Amino acid sequence: MTTWPEAVARVGGDAGTAGEAQADxxxxxxxxxxxxxxxxxAAAVARDSAALAAHLPAGExxxxxxxxxxxxxxxxxxxGEDERRSAEWLRRWLTRAGVAEPHVARAEALVLATAAHEAPDGDDAAAALLDADLAILGADPSSYAGYVAAVRREYAKYADETWAAGRAAVLANLLARPVxxxxxIARARWETAARANLAAELTRWRANAGDRR
Incomplete structure (x- = not known):
């Protein structure tokens, strides 16, 4: 797994500024x-995306x-707003570190791709990042349950009914995807388990709501 300072160095960035960014x-x-x-x-995504992207050029x-x-x-x-502001953070620090604009723009575009979880066909770098970001969906049931509980705590400002409706919609949309x-590689590792986890969670939400579809 490549650390933030190592990645900055690989695109020609200043080590001292990379260290400041790492602290932030x-x-x-x-x-x-x-x-x-x-x-x-973040570390899990860095680890899993590195494994999925092992065949790509060093710059990617x-x-x-x-x-x-x-x-x-x-x-x-x-x-949406979180991803946009995260991309701004990345651009600001990479620019301060003296990284050339093509490298800044490429990394920025990858961060922005996580907003809608969409990427152009043939963009293997984006595929590696987005697949790694969803790796938790294919975890063992206990780890998946821990993830669901943790995300619920992050959205604690929403009432249970609002959360349940929104979460069920997200699950249904994910399950409707062809893949x-x-x-x-990611499909072989996680697809089957992820679909089982998502379907089981959606069934629970629908049962609680009296929806037997």
Missing amino acids: LEARYGEPHRHYHDLGH RAAIALAAWAHDVVYDAVP LYRSG
Whole structure:
């Protein structure tokens, strides 16, 4: 797994500034309102995306590592806005570190891809990042349950009924996708377990609501 300072160095950035950014990154991921989207999640995405991107050129692997570490660095449970502000954070620090614009723009685009979880066909770097971001869906049932509980705590401002409706919609949309993971490696690792976890959770929400579909 490539660390943030290592990734910055690989795209020609200043080590001292990379260290300052790392300290800010760790402080942000350590904010008390985070229960799932914390430094552990960022590290897991960096680890899993590196494994999925092992066949890509060095520059793409560096961009993926930067995006993996930064993709949730701003997190206030405001979908879309969080990703935009995280991309701004990445751009600001990479620019301060003297990283060339093409590298900045590539990493920024990867962070922004996590907002809608959409990527152009053939973009293997984005596929690796997005697949790694969803790896938790294919975890063992106990770990998956822990993830669901942690995310619920992050959205504690919403009433149970509102949360249940929104969560059920998200689950249904995910299950409606032809595939959850873009790369063959990710599908082989996580697709079957992820669909089982999502379906079981959706069944529970619908049972609680009296919806027997």
